[in-house]
Amino acid sequence: MSTISEQRKTRQGLPSLRGIVTKIVLLSIVDAIAVFALFTLFVQESWVVFGIAAAVTLAINYIYLRPGLLPAKYLLPGVLFLAVFQIFVVIYSGYIAFTNYGDGHNSTKEDAIEAIILTSQQRVPDSATYGIAVVEQLGQLSFLVTDPDGDIWLGGDGAPLERVTNAETDSTGKATSVTGYNTLTLQDVLGNQRAIADLAVPLTDDPNDGALRTPDGSRAFLYLSSLVYDEDADTFTNTANGTVYTDRGNGAFQADNGASLTPGWKIDVGFENFARAFGEEDIRGPLLNVLLWTFAFAFISVASTFVLGLLLAMVMNDWRMKGRRFYRVLIILPYAFPGFLSALVWLGLFNQDFGFINEVLFGGASIPWLTQEWLAKFSILFVNLWLGYPYMFLICTGALQSIPDDIMEAAAIDGAKPWAAFRLIKFPLLLVSVAPLLISSFAFNFNNFNLIYMLTAGGPRDPSAGVDAGATDILITLVYKVAFGSGTGRDYGLASAFAILIFIVVGAIAAYGFKRTKVLEELN
């Protein structure tokens, strides 16, 4: 009696003690982690992320502490995962499409300026090595320099070297300390690495004589900077020929003649990447052929794998078939291998002179499976059939088993021939559950980068055509080549713009396909 009433209470929203305790424990763990994360974020002053994290924490507490709100309690975990792993990624790559992010433009302007200054330091050829000790007075760091002649000098940031006479030296004649200054110990030096590495002590009043810098705190070398940064004008000037490099809004310091300094930095470029995506000759030229082949590849792949998978599923679904389990395991095997591994194995099998297919199956023939345009296309489709049919077999088996036998029995009693029964009854029923998966399979194959890249890398390519597109290149591999393989290197901005364009194409096809599926459902 009591248990029943307890159960009823629970159902009415009065939770059991155990439930409350579990809830409190779990929620405290979440909150503890959240507070730790918030604290870290607060210290780092990353306010945007802090705000988001705080809002999420509050939302979690509100939803799980408040009675009711049952749908929210179920949905929240999934929504959070969706936000972090899907929506954020999509928005971020969408944002990248509007920047020039890529090789040569991978950080902020401050970083770029720092890097240019760093790399413009050139050691004066054939200059000597100076022994130094890092000394400090009132928080100001200086170098106590022993030059190769044994003379001792002192100088600091912006204060050129001056002779000192009251320094103490060690047995080698290297100055170690000087009155009025504290010599930094090794530990101090390592504790102030940034400041010491940045310290440049001018040799004389004339900046063209160069400055001493130390790479290790005990030796210094004479450096001349080939570029000087003017902070107020925001320009770099080449000390040798006077060329001025200015920020012209291109994400790099550029001279009048168009030459720019590396690295540049990341800027927003608006729709420039999309304009390039359409204007790029490497894409536009072969686009029609590549697009046709991409559609053909995706469509034939889905159709061939579906037909073979369905056929096998029907055979294996027949109770008269002996040893069905054994065969099913065999059929699923290709699905169990990693796709890229299979592609590599097939690459070996297709070798023109040494491959198993030519050597054994075709008795030593020399068929150029992967190097002749049409044979390469065929080979790609064939391998994809091998890779893809187990998936179709699995979903068709599932769908077939869910179709009640009595429908088919009824059809048989009504005098339907097997083919007619299949075509008019079984197949439409099957399609209701399988069609959405066919659409997703189409979308997958439309972007089946791995297979193409592993098997032919888009080749064979017509080298006289001048563009980097081969006979088996699909849209995604072509985009990869253009965005990552040519020009100045990887261009994430352009790649993201292409990704968005491809998404629009695939999305449109999928939307149309799903609409058709709905019609199918209504018919039944």
Added chain:
Amino acid sequence: MKVKSRGILAAAATASAAALVLAGCSGNPGTDAEGPVGTLTVWVDADRAGVLKDVAKQFQADKNIEVKLVTKDFGDVRDDFITQVPTGRGPDIIVGAHDWLGKLVQNGVVAPLELGDTASDFQDVAIQAMSYEGTTYGLPYSVENIALLRNVDLAPDAPATFDEAIATGNQLKADGKAEYAFLVGLDPNASDPYHLYPLQASLGAPVFGLDANGTYDASNLTLGGAGGEAFATKLAEWGAAGILNTNISGDIAKEEFNAGKSPYFLTGPWNVPAAADAGINYAIDPIPTTGPNAATPFVGVQGFFVSAKSENALAANEFLVNYIGTEAVQTALYEVGGRAPALTSAFEAAKSDPDVAAFGEVGAAGVPMPNVPAMDVVWSDWGSTEAAIINAQGDPVALWQAMVQSIQSKIDKG
């Protein structure tokens, strides 16, 4: 109730994951004031981690700076370094290949390294490889290049010219002693410009010219011209004669050479142990010339780079120049990886192994593989054109000219 608590559990997991992800989005690992005065983070691959562990311990004992070795897949190091340095959470030091250098400089993630007077202690080719536009950026530790592997039982004498090698090979083939006149691993669609380069260089067609500093000048593409066209004609000839076969992959070439079916195999030190295991009586020769110049292979140099945003620049410099750059460490790295040391004294010691000495002799005459970013656009056109020429898919000279034009236009666009 059961369902509900499971929901909470999921929520807890989600929230903690989200919190960690968000927290991870920004931030610096804090440095502790106690214990060691600093921490150097070094990205290494699994092979080198073992050796460096001892050096790291020594360094910590001497300087009280902890060296944290993070083991990463070698292939991921370059790109992860480029993306992580700007966030301020990258490592202080990475291990890498010299041909990454152009890209690292282009992205402003690598700091110059002052070797001081120790620069002359390294092989010239190694220092040249670690330099970009006249500045040295890395501490080299190993050099690697290809050479000609010869089956002494089949061909007792080292060939001076490529024609001589082919003549010997063809004779052996005619006598039924060998199945191939010459072996080199190629790819049907991309051939292998790296392995074929010495044959091209000998005809006087390097990829890029050198600037006043002796480093590669990307604006001076030297693939074309009479030398390049002569090489294209030769490629077609060798392709037609079956000397070069794009269907012989690196693995097949290795297998066939180890089966004693070819007198010559153009390859690197990585394939020598297998040949020795297969019982081949081999010798390592300079690559035979095809033209008036020496057949110089590309030399690959591996070394260590310092991050441009390292907070431990002095310690990193100290660790590289005065610890990794010592003979003991260079020798230890050689013993683990089998790659010839870049430090001359360690290299001389390693020469007690005749294979290392032979490859080293060939490499000393070689040129570093270009480290300019423009090299990235060269490989694809270069490889597919060579494959097309070998397979007689057009007029060799016309194909070669089209390739040079295509590469030049891509470089200009960049």
